[in-house]
Amino acid sequence: MSLTAARALVPTLNVVVRDMAREAAAIAALACWAGSFTPRISLVPPRQDQAASALLLEIGACLRLFGGIERIVVAADAGVAAQGYSLRYAVAPSAQGALWLAQATEPVLCGDAAALSARLAALPVATLDLPPRAVARLAQVGVRALADARRLPTAALARRIGSDAVAMIARAFGELPDPRPAFVFPAHYGADLELPAPVDNAAALLFAARRLTAALAGWLAARQSGVSECVLHLRRPRQPATALALRFATATRDAMRFERVLRERLERLVLTAPVEALRLEATGVAPLPGHSGDLFEASHGAHDMATLLERLCARLGETRVHGLACRAEHRPECATATVAVAQGDNGTSGSTAPRPLWLLARPQALREHAGRPQRNGPLQLLGGPERIESGWWQEGELSGASIGDVRRDYFVALAADGRWLWIYRDNRLPGGWFLHGFFS
Numbered sequence: 377m378s379l380t381a382a383r384a385l386v387p388t389l390n391v392v393v394r395d396m397a398r399e400a401a402a403i404a405a406l407a408c409w410a411g412s413f414t415p416r417i418s419l420v421p422p423r424q425d426q427a428a429s430a431l432l433l434e435i436g437a438c439l440r441l442f443g444g445i446e447r448i449v450v451a452a453d454a455g456v457a458a459q460g461y462s463l464r465y466a467v468a469p470s471a472q473g474a475l476w477l478a479q480a481t482e483p484v485l486c487g488d489a490a491a492l493s494a495r496l497a498a499l500p501v502a503t504l505d506l507p508p509r510a511v512a513r514l515a516q517v518g519v520r521a522l523a524d525a526r527r528l529p530t531a532a533l534a535r536r537i538g539s540d541a542v543a544m545i546a547r548a549f550g551e552l553p554d555p556r557p558a559f560v561f562p563a564h565y566g567a568d569l570e571l572p573a574p575v576d577n578a579a580a581l582l583f584a585a586r587r588l589t590a591a592l593a594g595w596l597a598a599r600q601s602g603v604s605e606c607v608l609h610l611r612r613p614r615q616p617a618t619a620l621a622l623r624f625a626t627a628t629r630d631a632m633r634f635e636r637v638l639r640e641r642l643e644r645l646v647l648t649a650p651v652e653a654l655r656l657e658a659t660g661v662a663p664l665p666g667h668s669g670d671l672f673e674a675s676h677g678a679h680d681m682a683t684l685l686e687r688l689c690a691r692l693g694e695t696r697v698h699g700l701a702c703r704a705e706h707r708p709e710c711a712t713a714t715v716a717v718a719q720g721d722n723g724t725s726g727s728t729a730p731r732p733l734w735l736l737a738r739p740q741a742l743r744e745h746a747g748r749p750q751r752n753g754p755l756q757l758l759g760g761p762e763r764i765e766s767g768w769w770q771e772g773e774l775s776g777a778s779i780g781d782v783r784r785d786y787f788v789a790l791a792a793d794g795r796w797l798w799i800y801r802d803n804r805l806p807g808g809w810f811l812h813g814f815f816s
Contacts, residue, residue: 396422398570402461403429405567407559408591409455411598412631413448414438418556420475430478432471432556445485459587468492471556472548476504489550496548497523506544510537522548565595565658574613574650578642581610581651585638588656593631595658602627602664608638609655610647617655620645623689625682625717627662633683640690685717707767707782708735708812729762730788732798732813739810742799749799749809753792760787761801788815 383389399422407417410433420430435448442448445467456463466477468486473496477484480503486492499522501514513536519525525533525545534542547554567588575581585608596602604627610618622637688697698714705711708731743750765783784800791797796815802808 399429401568403431404559405569405587405591406456406459406461407431408561408565408567408598409459409594410452411561411594411596412455413442413452413594415561415598417559418471419559430475432475434471435467445487449483449485455590459590460583468495470548470550471554472544473550476548480504493549497521497526501525506541507538510541513537561595561598565592565656565661567591567656569654569656571652571654574652576647576650578645578647578651579639581654582635582639582642585642585654585656586635588654589634589638590631592656592658593629593634596629596661596664599661600663600665601661602629603658603661604628605660606634606656606658609657610651611653611655612647612649612651615649623660623686623694623717625685625689627660627664628682629664633686636683637686637690640687644691689717706764708764729786730759730798730815732796732815734815735798735813736811739800739812742809742811744809749789749801751791751797751811755789755791755797755799758788758790758796761785762787764800765803786812 379391403419403422407419410417410431414433414435414437416434416437418432418434420432422429433452435442435445439445439448442451449465449467452465453463464478464483466474466481466484466486468474468477468484469489469492473486473492476499477486477495480499481495484495486495501511501519501522501524504511504522506514514525517536519528522545526549530542543552546552569584569588571584575584588608592603592606603624605621605623608620608622610620612618620638620641622634622641624633624637628634685697694716697717699717700712701715703711703713711731712735742755745754749755763785765781767781783803785803786798786800789797789799797811798813798815799809799811802810
């Protein structure tokens with residue numbers, strides 16, 4: 377109806393002008409999210425004469441991966457709802473048929489051509505996106521449903537409504553091929569989201585940011601990649617944007633991990649001004665191909681550990697959680713270094729001799745009796761000696777990490793309580809025995 381007639385019925389009607397640019401951006405973001413299901417996606421761009429935009433997903437090749445059509449539909453419906461959108465869908469053997477069914481009826485699943493033909497035949501012609509001239513001509517001859525149009529001779533029908541409209545009907549029934557341009561995933565991910573109203577509570581931004589993280593997960597899945605870092609920009613009026621870096625222990629494309637880390641960061645963020653828009657950028661993108669699980673039992677230990685590290689970093693701060701990496705250094709105190717969690721171990725120890733996992737911060741002096749080391753009784757030497765010496769190039773440095781020149785003979789020893797120890801005899805004056813680490 378006209379706007380005047382609508383205001384006559386509802387005087388308090390709130391009229392909002394349709395923003396085609398924002399709608400196109402939203403449908404493109406949903407296309408990135410849909411990459412979690414299939415890389416073969418086509419867009420039906422928004423038009424003023426259509427009620428809504430549409431996405432076409434070719435899922436025939438991934439039915440076994442997700443366990444059937446029903447599971448894909450349930451997952452897609454839940455994913456769209458989590459991003460704050462409403463959804464009407466249909467599954468059919470043809471793209472045009474699925475599009476018409478989704479626009480005109482309740483959700484329907486047509487697994488074969490026979491079911492599709494029966495469903496399409498009952499559709500009113502007036503509800504389809506046929507050319508307006510074709511709809512008017514069909515109404516003049518009393519055609520109300522597609523079944524009526526299908527009973528007319530094809531040549532005569534083409535003369536009345538045009539060959540394009542006849543070809544569109546044939547494509548809907550699967551009688552003609554329906555090639556469509558594929559959605560091209562962007563080479564770099566960066567998406568903006570304008571909020572409907574300014575938000576002054578950081579925790580409330582999580583729901584809106586879920587649209588961006590879900591689209592990022594789909595974009596990464598389609599590109600067979602993962603991300604070790606992404607940045608969320610909070611844009612505020614008349615103030616510079618706040619950059620919130622989200623770092624992950626291992627490269628991932630799991631939307632739940634994105635949301636979990638983001639929630640931890642937002643819950644501890646204090647906003648000095650309301651946020652009007654968000655922007656999410658993927659900065660640490662790396663290839664992340666799929667991997668095969670175990671035949672009888674799936675192992676999730678590495679994933680669980682990465683999730684724990686990400687939550688600790690988000691809660692305690694990235695400077696308080698770190699990993700260890702080996703360095704090419706022969707002195708035990710200098711053979712390891714602290715690194716960021718995401719870097720992990722990026723080196724080798726350079727020694728094939730046994731090394732304890734527990735190294736004391738400072739060696740402890742041991743008692744000596746008749747030239748043999750003692751710790752709650754005499755120690756039994758099981759292996760050694762291993763000579764470790766030199767380091768003169770750091771002699772005299774004031775750094776806490778510098779131990780200077782050393783000259784030691786290391787042994788693996790067994791204590792009276794059954795513990796395996798790593799001890800050494802200092803060959804520099806005043807000498808003596810020292811405990812440096814524990815094997816067990």
